[in-house]
Amino acid sequence: MNKFGPLKIVYSDNFLLHDTGGGDHPESAARLDAIWATLRKGPLADNIQVLEPRKVDRDLLLSVHSEDYIFRFEEACLSGMGMLGHPDNRISYDSYEVALLSAGASQSGIDFLENIEASDRVFCCVRPPGHHSEESLALGFCFLNNVAIAARYWQRAYKRKRVFVLDFDAHHGNGIQEIFDEDPDVFYASIHEHPTFSFPGTGYEEDTGTGAGEGATMNIALPPGATDTEVIKAMEERVAGAIEDFQPDCIIAAAGFDAHEYDDMSGLAYSTRVYGHIGTHLAAWADFHCQGRLLSILEGGYNLDALGPSVEIYLGGLCLKVQ
Numbered sequence: 001m002n003k004f005g006p007l008k009i010v011y012s013d014n015f016l017l018h019d020t021g022g023g024d025h026p027e028s029a030a031r032l033d034a035i036w037a038t039l040r041k042g043p044l045a046d047n048i049q050v051l052e053p054r055k056v057d058r059d060l061l062l063s064v065h066s067e068d069y070i071f072r073f074e075e076a077c078l079s080g081m082g083m084l085g086h087p088d089n090r091i092s093y094d095s096y097e098v099a100l101l102s103a104g105a106s107q108s109g110i111d112f113l114e115n116i117e118a119s120d121r122v123f124c125c126v127r128p129p130g131h132h133s134e135e136s137l138a139l140g141f142c143f144l145n146n147v148a149i150a151a152r153y154w155q156r157a158y159k160r161k162r163v164f165v166l167d168f169d170a171h172h173g174n175g176i177q178e179i180f181d182e183d184p185d186v187f188y189a190s191i192h193e194h195p196t197f198s199f200p201g202t203g204y205e206e207d208t209g210t211g212a213g214e215g216a217t218m219n220i221a222l223p224p225g226a227t228d229t230e231v232i233k234a235m236e237e238r239v240a241g242a243i244e245d246f247q248p249d250c251i252i253a254a255a256g257f258d259a260h261e262y263d264d265m266s267g268l269a270y271s272t273r274v275y276g277h278i279g280t281h282l283a284a285w286a287d288f289h290c291q292g293r294l295l296s297i298l299e300g301g302y303n304l305d306a307l308g309p310s311v312e313i314y315l316g317g318l319c320l321k322v323q
């Protein structure tokens with residue numbers, strides 16, 4: 001055995017069937033191929049076991065998205081419309097079914113953590129991503145909010161009431177914020193490029209939740225060009241304190257890798273290495289506060305050379321055995 005512990009990856013080749021129309025669209029099946037190409041030949045290869053995703057339960061899906069929106073999404077795919085609402089949101093005939101599987105992957109991962117081994121690390125290697133999709137809106141390549149669905153599942157199926165979400169994608173997860181804005185039991189922390197400069201234009205620091213949810217949202221907006229120093233500082237000085245205060249029952253990472261310096265989808269400039277630090281911090285927090293209950297779900301990351309190594313080093317950080 002090596003210095004890493006067991007890693008479960010929730011994955012299906014069916015995720016490749018969501019066809020965004022060819023080489024010009026950044027959210028492509030090649031992203032997942034790039035991740036696997038790196039993982040299969042790297043130091044984690046012997047530690048990986050693949051878990052089969054299942055389609056999201058209908059009632060769980062409807063706890064996050066409106067029925068009207070779900071029908072529109074399904075109909076758009078089956079009728080060959082090619083996009084949902086905006087050209088960014090390209091769809092194909094299979095996209096609806098693939099999105100149901102992407103959204104349900106967390107159910108397989110959470111079932112494993114709860115019923116088999118909470119101390120193993122679980123990564124949902126899925127597409128389409130989810131954090132921009134709102135209750136009734138597709139946005140930024142996202143259709144169903146995978147992270148929000150995971151949070152609701154953990155609450156409903158296993159009574160893990162207090163869920164902490166850390167979103168380290170370069171972009172603000174407007175969908176997660178919208179869905180839990182008034183919910184005091186789901187804390188949403190996001191570290192992203194400042195909304196003045198970046199899609200989708202939300203995630204200002206003064207947005208801290210509304211009503212009963214006031215104080216359960218933390219937006220950390222970094223200036224363009226921000227590097228490892230700023231993201232590590234944000235993790236250690238702000239996110240750590242928020243977790244400590246919130247005392248979660250479980251943690252979900254919205255794991256996006258498009259803040260990498262080689263990824264031109266954002267102006268942030270993280271190194272590959274920093275994702276390892278993010279992983280070790282998350283693992284330590286999960287072990288300390290919630291008996292290891294931590295689920296990571298892939299969001300963005302579009303530079304095909306940077307994505308595989310970034311994911312690998314993140315997972316290495318998660319799985320690193322504490323001496």
Ligand SMILES: [Zn+2]
Nearest residue numbers: 169171258300
């Ligand atoms: Zn992103």
